[in-house]
Amino acid sequence: MTATEPRDELDPYNPDQGPSRRRAEVAPPQFTGPYRHPAAGWGAAKSVGAFMVLGEKEPVSGSRAILKMNHENGGFDCPGCAWPDSIKGTHLDICENGIKHVTWEMTHRRVKREFFDRHTVSELATWSSYDLEHEGRLTEPMVYDPATDKYVPIGWPEALELVGRALRELDDPNQAAFYTSGRLPNEPTFLYQQLARELGTNNLPDCSNMCHEASGRALQASLGTGKGTCDLEDWSVTDALFILGVNAASNAPRMLTALADAHRRGAQIVHINPFVEAGAKSTIIPHEFVEMAMFHATPTSTLNIQPVIAGDFALLRGIAKAVLETSETDDKALDHEFIERWTEGFDAYAALLRATPWPELVEQSGVEEAVIRQAARIYTEADRAIISWCLGITQVEHSVDTIREIVNLLLLRGNLGREGAGPSPIRGHSNVQGNRTCGIDNNPTAEFLDRLGQVTGIEPPRAPGYDVNESIRAMHAGAVKVFVGMGNFAAAAPDTAYTFEALRNTELTVQISTKLNRSHVVHGKRALILPTLGHTEKDFQRSGLQVTTVEDSMAMVHRSEGMRTPPAPDLRSETAIIGGIAMAALPDSPTPWQEWIDDYDRIRDVMAKVIDGFEDYNRRVRLPLGFRIRQPARELVFLTPSGKAEFSAAPLPDLRLPAGRYRLSTMRSHDQWNTTVYSYNDRYRGVKNLRTLIFMNPDDMADRGWKQGDHVDVTSHARDGSTRTVRGYRLIPYPIPRGCVQGYMPELNVLIAIGDTSTQSDQPLMKNIPVSIEASA
Numbered sequence: 001m002t003a004t005e006p007r008d009e010l011d012p013y014n015p016d017q018g019p020s021r022r023r024a025e026v027a028p029p030q031f032t033g034p035y036r037h038p039a040a041g042w043g044a045a046k047s048v049g050a051f052m053v054l055g056e057k058e059p060v061s062g063s064r065a066i067l068k069m070n071h072e073n074g075g076f077d078c079p080g081c082a083w084p085d086s087i088k089g090t091h092l093d094i095c096e097n098g099i100k101h102v103t104w105e106m107t108h109r110r111v112k113r114e115f116f117d118r119h120t121v122s123e124l125a126t127w128s129s130y131d132l133e134h135e136g137r138l139t140e141p142m143v144y145d146p147a148t149d150k151y152v153p154i155g156w157p158e159a160l161e162l163v164g165r166a167l168r169e170l171d172d173p174n175q176a177a178f179y180t181s182g183r184l185p186n187e188p189t190f191l192y193q194q195l196a197r198e199l200g201t202n203n204l205p206d207c208s209n210m211c212h213e214a215s216g217r218a219l220q221a222s223l224g225t226g227k228g229t230c231d232l233e234d235w236s237v238t239d240a241l242f243i244l245g246v247n248a249a250s251n252a253p254r255m256l257t258a259l260a261d262a263h264r265r266g267a268q269i270v271h272i273n274p275f276v277e278a279g280a281k282s283t284i285i286p287h288e289f290v291e292m293a294m295f296h297a298t299p300t301s302t303l304n305i306q307p308v309i310a311g312d313f314a315l316l317r318g319i320a321k322a323v324l325e326t327s328e329t330d331d332k333a334l335d336h337e338f339i340e341r342w343t344e345g346f347d348a349y350a351a352l353l354r355a356t357p358w359p360e361l362v363e364q365s366g367v368e369e370a371v372i373r374q375a376a377r378i379y380t381e382a383d384r385a386i387i388s389w390c391l392g393i394t395q396v397e398h399s400v401d402t403i404r405e406i407v408n409l410l411l412l413r414g415n416l417g418r419e420g421a422g423p424s425p426i427r428g429h430s431n432v433q434g435n436r437t438c439g440i441d442n443n444p445t446a447e448f449l450d451r452l453g454q455v456t457g458i459e460p461p462r463a464p465g466y467d468v469n470e471s472i473r474a475m476h477a478g479a480v481k482v483f484v485g486m487g488n489f490a491a492a493a494p495d496t497a498y499t500f501e502a503l504r505n506t507e508l509t510v511q512i513s514t515k516l517n518r519s520h521v522v523h524g525k526r527a528l529i530l531p532t533l534g535h536t537e538k539d540f541q542r543s544g545l546q547v548t549t550v551e552d553s554m555a556m557v558h559r560s561e562g563m564r565t566p567p568a569p570d571l572r573s574e575t576a577i578i579g580g581i582a583m584a585a586l587p588d589s590p591t592p593w594q595e596w597i598d599d600y601d602r603i604r605d606v607m608a609k610v611i612d613g614f615e616d617y618n619r620r621v622r623l624p625l626g627f628r629i630r631q632p633a634r635e636l637v638f639l640t641p642s643g644k645a646e647f648s649a650a651p652l653p654d655l656r657l658p659a660g661r662y663r664l665s666t667m668r669s670h671d672q673w674n675t676t677v678y679s680y681n682d683r684y685r686g687v688k689n690l691r692t693l694i695f696m697n698p699d700d701m702a703d704r705g706w707k708q709g710d711h712v713d714v715t716s717h718a719r720d721g722s723t724r725t726v727r728g729y730r731l732i733p734y735p736i737p738r739g740c741v742q743g744y745m746p747e748l749n750v751l752i753a754i755g756d757t758s759t760q761s762d763q764p765l766m767k768n769i770p771v772s773i774e775a776s777a
């Protein structure tokens with residue numbers, strides 16, 4: 001594409017499409033095929049250097065901050081992902097994308113009132129996400145002025161009173177919804193849920209509703225706990241790792257260290273993904289300076305299996321069937337004692353495995369029987385195994401059944417409740433797991449609400465609130481009138497056109513943010529932008545410098561302490577903003593909001609009494625590595641109806657599509673953080689200067705007579721028969737199973753119909769979307 005080429009491919013709903021409209025020169029797209037070098041290593045080092053020097057110009061002070069990331073004695077938790085900190089605690093536990101994430105927050109650019117005065121919101125709405133965020137950090141509260149279609153400055157007291165009044169004046173507290181994005185640390189999280197529940201609503205949609213809702217539900221049903229049971233120690237001793245549906249090199253790069261260590265120990269590492277991602281080949285670990293200098297790569301995989309999109313359920317069932325068959329001649333293939341003593345439902349499950357014919361498993365998974373048997377052999381030969389997964393598993397219709405099948409497989413060989421074994425979901429946002437622990441849940445348990453009421457003296461509402469999908473529909477219908485959000489709801493949510501209409505239909509949208517994004521330019525009749533401190537920055541309150549706490553993917557809770565000077569004097573912490581809204585909305589509140597804002601230890605004192613596992617919270621988070629929340633299932637305590645781990649025996653769905661349809665999964669590039677786009681490149685997949693693309697099997701392309709770079713229109717087919725189309729996407733040949741295609745979120749969210757959520761988890765179906773593809777006119 002050249003600068004002069006018309007941008008006819010831009011979608012009317014979604015200005016995110018196509019390279020920046022504002023950048024003067026748009027470089028032509030390039031495609032060089034999947035990465036052939038080790039992941040991380042010099043490519044990452046070069047990219048970080050280029051990013052710092054050209055992009056954010058923060059090399060000097062930035063690098064000092066980066067050395068404090070994930071440090072056992074102080075420093076801030078890397079907001080880049082939820083992978084746990086190194087158990088060794090001493091070496092530099094950082095990665096390329098963590099550094100990008102932090103430098104992006106540390107930009108020297110500022111969005112000031114003059115900026116908003118120069119641009120109407122209608123104009124900003126045509127900017128790409130890249131351009132909006134690139135303006136830098138927000139500096140003062142702004143309110144939307146409909147007369148001029150511009151944001152204008154507003155003082156903090158007036159802004160907080162505006163939200164407070166809007167909340168006070170609602171006929172029903174359920175007309176408000178409070179969205180959390182998983183960066184929010186534990187303390188403001190607790191205030192946020194307290195605000196909602198004291199008002200009288202459980203409308204607490206969160207990004208988890210789009211992310212790992214299915215993992216929570218499946219693990220809860222099978223094991224009586226919503227979380228994984230492994231920690232990094234387990235990863236460091238296990239004999240076999242099965243890694244499903246995650247792009248580790250981009251989205252959890254510190255996992256590469258664990259994979260390389262496992263490989264060196266001789267452990268088996270099986271990746272299951274329609275793409276063979278860079279992290280599933282080999283890596284040079286960036287902090288191993290000698291290895292770096294010698295270009296010495298370590299493999300991160302012993303077997304790669306490429307099922308069709310959503311074929312994982314059938315594949316896992318096939319592995320289980322092969323294990324059962326092996327047990328007919330080898331008694332040790334099953335752990336009979338474990339099954340007998342700790343589980344429920346084995347016989348029904350075994351009968352189902354026997355009754356499922358191999359051809360069906362092969363057809364539904366897209367994997368040959370011999371390969372399924374090979375995976376089963378690796379699994380049965382391993383004394384201890386861990387199965388780990390991310391969005392490739394959670395964002396499909398049968399995600400809960402699939403994750404329960406993961407647990408079934410683990411139970412067959414007693415891979416639970418002992419060192420080096422168990423389920424290990426990889427969470428996304430750095431504190432998304434902590435959000436749930438600390439009460440962000442639209443469907444909270446009665447026990448949690450009871451404790452909350454007893455300790456804080458409020459009367460929490462008992463009716464379930466709205467999740468993400470339900471909140472969007474409620475806003476669309478006018479039932480939710482005030483929307484308060486962190487993160488970037490407008491861009492992250494499904495069905496872009498419908499979600500935009502929903503947000504625009506509200507009376508008031510309030511965004512608590514660090515940078516300008518889509519959710520500021522797609523807003524309610526009235527709108528506020530409340531700028532907040534980033535987690536790398538010092539948070540001073542009346543009692544002095546505050547620390548917050550977070551929980552990683554493996555249930556380790558630890559401190560995070562900002563250390564940089566805030567980018568503007570008028571920013572407030574999330575805790576202060578939420579507390580401020582609460583004081584304005586709840587004039588007669590029994591909650592000591594101001595005391596909580598003044599000293600976060602006081603919040604932790606209360607959390608220690610409300611939240612299971614947080615006893616003695618203030619002392620324990622001050623231990624060098626924090627503490628681990630007890631997982632009952634790890635100790636073979638199962639809070640299930642039977643008191644045992646429960647096998648599930650869900651029927652295998654028939655996923656065959658009508659002729660001419662493809663399965664589309666949406667995913668992240670290497671250079672983006674959810675809705676934040678750092679650049680239009682995707683190094684590990686060999687793409688430069690292009691995001692409006694579709695990766696397709698070369699034989700599928702040949703069948704249609706298509707070549708690399710051809711323009712196509714992609715139409716999704718919703719359950720209700722409605723269709724949605726994006727136009728002018730470029731085809732990129734890629735080694736992916738036939739009939740499967742992938743492209744990037746959030747651009748492709750246009751295609752995800754609002755009604756199309758999993759009947760098992762209510763998660764929007766962001767993977768395995770049925771689409772048809774035609775050459776663009």
Ligand SMILES: Nc1nc2c(c(=O)[nH]1)N[C@H]1C(S)=C(S)[C@@H](COP(=O)(O)OP(=O)(O)OC[C@H]3O[C@@H](n4cnc5c(=O)[nH]c(N)nc54)[C@H](O)[C@@H]3O)O[C@H]1N2
Pocket residue numbers: 080081082097211244245246247248250251252272273274275277308309310311312390391392393396427428429665666667668669670672673674675742767768
């Ligand atoms: N740098 C960076 N780090 C991040 C994020 C980021 O945007 N940037 N986002 C964070 C968040 S919130 C999250 S939730 C995680 C997301 O981490 P990932 O789960 O890695 O996210 P995606 O980019 O959606 O990648 C999905 C992966 O699943 C594969 N896949 C697609 N369909 C299927 C399928 O049907 N079966 C299987 N087995 N695999 C499939 C894709 O090929 C891809 O490798 O990362 C977190 N970390």
Ligand SMILES: Nc1nc2c(c(=O)[nH]1)N[C@H]1C(S)=C(S)[C@@H](COP(=O)(O)OP(=O)(O)OC[C@H]3O[C@@H](n4cnc5c(=O)[nH]c(N)nc54)[C@H](O)[C@@H]3O)O[C@H]1N2
Pocket residue numbers: 133180181182183207208210211391395428429486487488489491492493512513514515516517532533534535574666667668673674675676744745746748749752766
């Ligand atoms: N099609 C498709 N859609 C998806 C997904 C997918 O795989 N496919 N993945 C889903 C998933 S897993 C997730 S988690 C969601 C992500 O949804 P969100 O969490 O809502 O989105 P983010 O892009 O992480 O939010 C970015 C914004 O957060 C703000 N921000 C940054 N730092 C801070 C901070 O410290 N405090 C506050 N208050 N704000 C801050 C900035 O203003 C930035 O613009 O997207 C979901 N949407």
Ligand SMILES: [Mo]
Pocket residue numbers: 207210211427428429
């Ligand atoms: Mo996520």
